[in-house]
Amino acid sequence: MTAWSARDNDIPFYVALPSPTIDCEIESGAAIPIERRDPREVTHIEGWSDEGRRVAVCLTPPGSPAANYAFDVTPARLVTALVICSASRDGLLGLFTERARRVTGE
Numbered sequence: 001m002t003a004w005s006a007r008d009n010d011i012p013f014y015v016a017l018p019s020p021t022i023d024c025e026i027e028s029g030a031a032i033p034i035e036r037r038d039p040r041e042v043t044h045i046e047g048w049s050d051e052g053r054r055v056a057v058c059l060t061p062p063g064s065p066a067a068n069y070a071f072d073v074t075p076a077r078l079v080t081a082l083v084i085c086s087a088s089r090d091g092l093l094g095l096f097t098e099r100a101r102r103v104t105g106e
Contacts, residue, residue: 003078012080019084035070042068 006013026032043060060066085091093104 003074007078013074013078014081014083015074015079016083018086022084029073029076032073034072037068037070039066039068042066 003013005011023032040056043064043066044056044058046054046056049055085095
């Protein structure tokens, strides 16, 4: 389900991400650099020939332009909340600092 579909259907949209991907220096999603990958990943497919050789076959007409973005940016206004926690004891205690103080005695 996309964020737009969730919004159209009044369903909350959560984003799970590792905390190191958060860059507090960036003020807007427009400033996030988007990685562009090799266009051959979308214009070609690889497989095995009848002779047992691995071959690449072009799926598009010769010279067709292609773009291959590694990810996109979901507009913040469509995101209900972020899910940021490693699946570990430390990750959970980091989310619940009051409980962490009781457990660790700090």
